[in-house]
Amino acid sequence: MSVKKKVIIVGGGTAGLTIANQLQEYFDVIVIEKSQFKRYPLIYKIPLMIGIIFRDIKTKYLSQREFVLTDGRHIPFYESNVLGGASIINGCVHMLGNELQWESILKNFDANYEEIFESYGKLYSLNRNSKNKINLKSAHQNIIDKAFLKTLNQNKIPIRDMNVSDEEGCGPILNTVKKYFRTSVLSLVDKKHFRVAAGENVENILFDDSGKVTGVKTNLSSINSDYVILSAGVIGTCGLLLRAKHKNENILKNLVIGTDIQDHTNLRINVITNKNIGSLNEIYYSSYRKILLMFRHIFGKSTLMTGTGATSAAHLDLNQDGVVDTRIQIVQFAESGRHGSDGKYFGSKPGFSISITAINPESKGEITLEGQNTSINPKYLSSKNDVELLKLALKYCLKLLHTEPLSKHIEKIEDEYTIEHDPEKYIFNTIFSGAHLIGGTHNIINSRFDVKNTKGLYVCDASVFQEYAASNIHSSVVLLADIFSKNFVKHHFEPNSKPLT
Numbered sequence: 001m002s003v004k005k006k007v008i009i010v011g012g013g014t015a016g017l018t019i020a021n022q023l024q025e026y027f028d029v030i031v032i033e034k035s036q037f038k039r040y041p042l043i044y045k046i047p048l049m050i051g052i053i054f055r056d057i058k059t060k061y062l063s064q065r066e067f068v069l070t071d072g073r074h075i076p077f078y079e080s081n082v083l084g085g086a087s088i089i090n091g092c093v094h095m096l097g098n099e100l101q102w103e104s105i106l107k108n109f110d111a112n113y114e115e116i117f118e119s120y121g122k123l124y125s126l127n128r129n130s131k132n133k134i135n136l137k138s139a140h141q142n143i144i145d146k147a148f149l150k151t152l153n154q155n156k157i158p159i160r161d162m163n164v165s166d167e168e169g170c171g172p173i174l175n176t177v178k179k180y181f182r183t184s185v186l187s188l189v190d191k192k193h194f195r196v197a198a199g200e201n202v203e204n205i206l207f208d209d210s211g212k213v214t215g216v217k218t219n220l221s222s223i224n225s226d227y228v229i230l231s232a233g234v235i236g237t238c239g240l241l242l243r244a245k246h247k248n249e250n251i252l253k254n255l256v257i258g259t260d261i262q263d264h265t266n267l268r269i270n271v272i273t274n275k276n277i278g279s280l281n282e283i284y285y286s287s288y289r290k291i292l293l294m295f296r297h298i299f300g301k302s303t304l305m306t307g308t309g310a311t312s313a314a315h316l317d318l319n320q321d322g323v324v325d326t327r328i329q330i331v332q333f334a335e336s337g338r339h340g341s342d343g344k345y346f347g348s349k350p351g352f353s354i355s356i357t358a359i360n361p362e363s364k365g366e367i368t369l370e371g372q373n374t375s376i377n378p379k380y381l382s383s384k385n386d387v388e389l390l391k392l393a394l395k396y397c398l399k400l401l402h403t404e405p406l407s408k409h410i411e412k413i414e415d416e417y418t419i420e421h422d423p424e425k426y427i428f429n430t431i432f433s434g435a436h437l438i439g440g441t442h443n444i445i446n447s448r449f450d451v452k453n454t455k456g457l458y459v460c461d462a463s464v465f466q467e468y469a470a471s472n473i474h475s476s477v478v479l480l481a482d483i484f485s486k487n488f489v490k491h492h493f494e495p496n497s498k499p500l501t
């Protein structure tokens with residue numbers, strides 16, 4: 001029996017674990033993950049409860065860094081410190097996306113949308129009894145969701161599946177949850193035969209003189225392998241490659257790493273309602289309501305516990321060019337200052353917000369090295385078109401909020417005067433990161449995800465995307481990681497296939 005070739009996967013996150021799970025049968029796989037924690041307390045697996053981590057400044061399960069906007073405002077960006085990466089701390093909002101957008105992404109990898117569908121059937125399920133899948137569940141709907149969807153219907157936006165955005169439509173959102181707990185890439189792993197070196201930070205990539213990868217150097221040791229797959233996320237992978245370029249100028253010299261990174265902006269309109277709607281604002285300030293919610297959840301009732309707040313959505317073509325460009329979502333809380341910026345996480349009155357995401361922004365930024373540290377600047381809203389689209393979205397949302405039946409529930413729209421009369425100021429003052437970083441390595445890889453000028457070095461994570469397939473990126477990363485794994489195995493073992501370099 002031939003000895004299995006050794007594969008190092010750098011990063012035990014969304015892409016890394018999806019790939020390790022697929023490759024373990026064929027290769028000797030080791031996942032090197034810088035986070036020292038292999039799990040977090042069970043309570044955080046209840047989707048709504050993950051919010052507690054973001055509010056706990058002393059938490060060890062998360063790191064926070066700050067991005068600086070052009071006007072000097074600092075906004076937070078969060079990274080997981082637990083095996084599973086962003087997959088186990090994210091907002092659970094699921095979306096497959098738009099076929100045309102997918103085709104555009106996949107042509108760079110000699111793949112097509114049918115393969116995405118195949119992977120989707122293999123990895124995702126709406127049936128909560130399916131095992132080793134990322135299970136999906138429709139979000140709980142309340143009086144505001146019903147009014148929101150009805151108002152949209154009157155505006156000629158029909159009810160559709162919110163998993164796809166090929167056409168305008170609206171409906172309940174899908175979350176990556178089972179009955180009680182979130183599902184993530186960890187749910188995909190049945191029998192784990194790969195090794196995980198947790199708490200080990202990869203500091204550099206090792207090459208021989210011919211440009212063939214020989215392994216990696218971590219903070220603890222050097223580890224040899226036949227192949228290295230970088231799945232350390234946009235920040236981790238770009239940082240590693242920039243450091244490797246610094247050390248191996250001869251091998252990586254012509255590669256432009258860390259350019260054209262992107263993120264969604266997240267813009268919200270906060271709304272106070274004239275009645276109790278079961279929003280998180282009401283629950284947050286009432287122990288009785290908290291206990292009731294927990295009981296309902298334990299008894300399997302549909303509640304806000306199986307999501308992180310977002311419940312219904314609409315896909316809109318606001319610039320009317322025939323392509324859906326914007327997703328708006330009802331979020332079941334209204335903040336009196338984002339991310340606790342005014343000391344409170346929830347407004348004291350019942351309320352909700354509309355969250356706005358421009359699906360394919362044009363603004364692009366970069367990741368650079370400053371000494372040994374990575375500096376990240378997504379250059380949010382540096383494209384005028386992105387600002388104009390958000391202005392259209394604000395206008396559209398105000399119109400919705402003033403139309404019955406939605407308007408019947410509303411007491412006040414926060415900052416309405418600024419939204420209406422100085423939307424640009426409102427946008428620049430209130431955007432936050434959508435937490436969907438992509439790009440940075442898409443210019444330096446070939447169609448087999450291998451890094452140009454090297455042998456045996458691959459990249460597969462959010463950094464290989466040069467555009468968004470959807471308003472949310474988790475499933476895009478999972479599905480592309482599955483396609484990568486399938487092709488990696490095929491090229492390695494099929495005699496007629498061009499061998500791996």
Ligand SMILES: Cc1cc2nc3c(=O)[nH]c(=O)nc-3n(C[C@H](O)[C@H](O)[C@H](O)COP(=O)(O)OP(=O)(O)OC[C@H]3O[C@@H](n4cnc5c(N)ncnc54)[C@H](O)[C@@H]3O)c2cc1C
Binds near residue numbers: 078081093436437
């Ligand atoms: C707070 C938050 C909320 C989000 N909400 C949603 C949502 O609701 N819906 C959605 O679709 N998407 C959401 N996303 C986005 C989505 O989850 C991520 O874009 C996607 O999971 C990224 O996958 P990845 O494999 O590229 O990176 P990750 O999953 O981040 O994995 C990278 C891994 O590499 C490790 N690593 C990095 N550097 C090194 C190194 N040098 N050595 C060893 N290990 C290293 C990291 O610790 C991490 O575990 C959210 C993201 C965040 C952060």
